[in-house]
Amino acid sequence: MFTEILRNLTCETPGAIGSVLMGYDGIAISSHFLPGDDLDVQMIAIEYGNVLKEIRNAAAVLSIGEMEEVNIQTRRYRFVIRAITEEYFVVLALDREGNFGKGRYVLRRDNERLREALQ
């Protein structure tokens, strides 16, 4: 179920490299990678999981509303990260020229399906 959702959202996004559904504890539930790039999306999700926790905590302290989405752009990649539940988030990795807008859209669209699948 998770794998199917991740496969679809990865394949539908031009320039996507892979996606991971992960717990804030750094344990991945499921992932889907396209062949071709040696980017370790799983390792990136683990590293950025800690950062997400801090963004979430800061949002609570600052009373600016619950964290929903974080995007990170580096010189080589883009990452669309979406909080699914209190415990899980999804990371979609794209190459620099990937369709960032489409990536954001598919993650928003599949948010509810992933949430339901987690219950």
Added chain:
Amino acid sequence: MFTEILRNLTCETPGAIGSVLMGYDGIAISSHFLPGDDLDVQMIAIEYGNVLKEIRNAAAVLSIGEMEEVNIQTRRYRFVIRAITEEYFVVLALDREGNFGKGRYVLRRDNERLREALQ
């Protein structure tokens, strides 16, 4: 000079609340706020400055290229954050319905001017 750039990019972005040019040490160089929202953009920039440092360090460790931009979306606000130099970053805060794409565009556009002004 800084103030003028921040004023322009804030006023040009529909739904913008304010912008801050800040050091990773939490000291603001300049800021511009529009009246109406009681959001403390300066406090948010301080909180997220630490998070940015971690995102930057993680990018270095993971060899995924230098961090350029981070976006954070909460239930109430959107933040477009851009690394200007090794020491400084800029935060543009928008309300939830603000024009996120325009905000990203103006920060990219004024990146070089801010960098030059910092030298």
